[in-house]
Amino acid sequence: MKRFQELSHAFLKYFDTAHFPDQPSGLYDAASYMLGAGGKRIRPVLCLMGNELFANIHADAWKTATAIELFHNFTLIHDDIMDKAPLRRGNATVHAKFNESSALLAGDVMLLRAYGYLNTTESHHVQMLISQMNEVGRQVCEGQQMDMDFENRESVPLISYLQMIELKTAVLLAASLRMGAFIAGAGEDDQRNLYAFGKNLGLAFQVQDDWLDAFGDPEKFGKKTGGDIIQNKKTFLLLKALETADASQKKDILQLLEYTGADKVDKMLVLFSACGVDKAAQTAQKRYFDQALADLEQIRIPPERKIPLKEMAAYLLQRNA
Amino acid sequence: MKRFQELSHAFLKYFDTAHFPDQPSGLYDAASYMLGAGGKRIRPVLCLMGNELFANIHADAWKTATAIELFHNFTLIHDDIMDKAPLRRGNATVHAKFNESSALLAGDVMLLRAYGYLNTTESHHVQMLISQMNEVGRQVCEGQQMDMDFENRESVPLISYLQMIELKTAVLLAASLRMGAFIAGAGEDDQRNLYAFGKNLGLAFQVQDDWLDAFGDPEKFGKKTGGDIIQNKKTFLLLKALETADASQKKDILQLLEYTGADKVDKMLVLFSACGVDKAAQTAQKRYFDQALADLEQIRIPPERKIPLKEMAAYLLQRNA
CATH class of the missing domain: 1.10.600.10 (Farnesyl Diphosphate Synthase)
Structure with missing residues (x-):
């Protein structure tokens, strides 16, 4: 059983690889820039921990963790475009560094790549993992739309706010753990x-x-x-x-x-x-x-x-x- | 064996269903608006024809055709944002009718939904179909990036232009046929x-x-x-x-x-x-x-x-x- 910090360190090493080809550079430089900007990689580590809670870490948990981190970065790139955010973690956001079109497209290829990793898991895992990713993807998009809607509303009930943060933030943490547990056969x-x-x-x-x-x-x-x-x-x-x-x-x-x-x-x-x-x-x-x-x-x-x-x-x- | 027009008519009926929930309406109204704006539905019909070339049409060909049409609409919504196009087929584009953020997000949920349909095909089909969708998705994104790059270049060799239209347009037609053929066991x-x-x-x-x-x-x-x-x-x-x-x-x-x-x-x-x-x-x-x-x-x-x-x-x- 490994602690969060240990798994986090191991995941950083595993994830530090080329996830994309080189060309066209306008697209893939934007994608690679986002992944190079760091982050705590909490979600993929949760997937590994959810897996190790029940068994030794399975190869598919590493692939799924990678897919989850790519999915998360897809949402961040697109959210930053929508929020017109100039900075993330102190660095220029992807659309600020490149341009909105390349950022949009970099988010798209990142989501596609996430499915690519899930699709290489063992055949008895694929459908359930993709189904969970689809569900959480839909929820995160709905949460983001609610968040934007709230900006234009004069009053928002606290309960709606809690529903929004559940969709936009909490379900991905939850699903990351569950996908790990599923792979372990829990x-x-x-x-x-x-x-x-x-x-x-x-x-x-x-x-x-x-x-x-x-x-x-x-x-x-x-x-x-x-x-x-x-x-x-x-x-x-x-x-x-x-x-x-x-x-x-x-x-x-x-x-x-x-x-x-x-x-x-x-x-x-x-x-x-x-x-x-x-x-x-x-x-x-x-x-x-x-x-x-x-x-x-x-x-x-x-x-x-x-x-x-x-x-x-x-x-x-x-x-x- | 059915002709293009017959299959096109049959697909229009099959596709005319609610692909999304109602809420949040800011998100799903934008997605439904795009699908309601019509189009020739060439790509899904190619999938059905590729399937029927080798066998009676399989239930999975209908699901895959639906996924392909949703995927295609995802690319159109995002392309229109990038191109700042006000009109498509004589109607306001999604971002012009709603706003860029909802259009971006509507494209995202449409891509997720496409994977949702592919994921409900028979388990011995899923991985190959998703793998083909991933590949064509990456290619379409690369083609779009090349298209944008060309706008800012003074000269573009004809051969690069042909490579771009192959990626941006032709491979999806090709992959639609092939996915149908794959399902038929070709x-x-x-x-x-x-x-x-x-x-x-x-x-x-x-x-x-x-x-x-x-x-x-x-x-x-x-x-x-x-x-x-x-x-x-x-x-x-x-x-x-x-x-x-x-x-x-x-x-x-x-x-x-x-x-x-x-x-x-x-x-x-x-x-x-x-x-x-x-x-x-x-x-x-x-x-x-x-x-x-x-x-x-x-x-x-x-x-x-x-x-x-x-x-x-x-x-x-x-x-x-």
Whole structure:
């Protein structure tokens, strides 16, 4: 049984290969640039961990992990085009570095390549793996559309936001684990519980991300805080605040959304705290995290095999296991 | 054995079903709009014809035909975004009707859905069909990138242009036929010859398209001619003219590319004829067409079974069979 960091290191080595031909360079340079820009490779490692939870790591788990990472990068390239994002992880996004057309096409070939890897798994695995990839692909697209729709809506219920982050973020973490478990021959109940573990972990992670962007320590968080507030992003915090605020607080929040002064972030944080959404986010995150651990508990496997997943969850959420 | 028109009619009925859920509507309305905008559905019918050439039509041929049509529409949606095209078949393109983000995402879900259909074919078909779809997908993306690259290049060798249209257009026609033949259990040689038939037919069709846009009868062609010349599009005619023109003709052509007067088209047509590219295009088209028929000839099947494909080829190229 290997820990997250060990598998992460092993995957980085495995993944560090040419996934594309050279020509036409306008297309493949864009694709390779994206893959060279790094990232934590969490999803493929989850696939490997889901596999190793039940058995020694199968060759198909490595192929599937590769497909998952390519799929994830396809979504990032296309999302960045849609969001007109200039930067990702401090580097120029693909469309900013090249152009929108090459980025669009690079995303397309990356998705095709992901199916290419899945299609080389053993014949008794292929259909189930592709079916799971199709399902998660549809869900991620739906989540992205909801996210864009929300930007143009005046009010969004918190429950719709949670549904959106489940589709856009959590299901891919969940499906990565389940695909690994499927390859290991895990039973349906165990697969379902592992999927639930991943989904709840993903929700906890996303709520934490919203919290960190507002209340986190910039040094530990690795980026400037307050970005979501400056952009009026509809986060867990803002939506929860709008739902729990009294009439006067709500008026203040809505006014602050129009405000662009340098102290906008500080003023909003005061309001967030006054509405108790600071605590509410931490409570929600803990609830998802605890549910994830309860889901993991249900899996009929000796407890010691679950240690790497517990450690990984604690690591992702910067909590004590 | 059914004729192209009969199978086309049957496919239209089969395809006329809900391929997507309703929500989020911003995503699926865009996808459904594209599919509702019609089109000749040539590629799926080729899949059915490739199947029926060797056997009664198999249920998997219908599924694969559906996947091929969805795949083709995915490429059209994304190509229209890249080309910033306002119209397709006289209707607003998806990104013009909705917006670029929803169009991009609608293309993505359409590609995913295509794999969904392929994945429901019989288990001994799935891997080969997905492998062929992956290959043609990569080729179409490469062709599109080459097409975009050519726009920014001052000169493009005719041979590179032919390679581009092979990738962007011809291989999908070829692969559609071959996937149908594969499902029918055709031998490898027969599959290869049928693929070559489709590829050469596609090349003939594309060269004809270039010719018709310049020299066609607008009434029969169904759209205004001269559009390629007005846009300085690097077509077979222009590239061939630049390769065969003498120094003085070449100077005239290059000057005409800068010219925007109302008689630009007429002037260019005179130059094209003077360089003999009118005839050269017809010769090239006939050569591809004859090669396609020779490829079809090679297939070890009684000649009468090949009649529908011959009729279809003649119909597509408006030639006598």
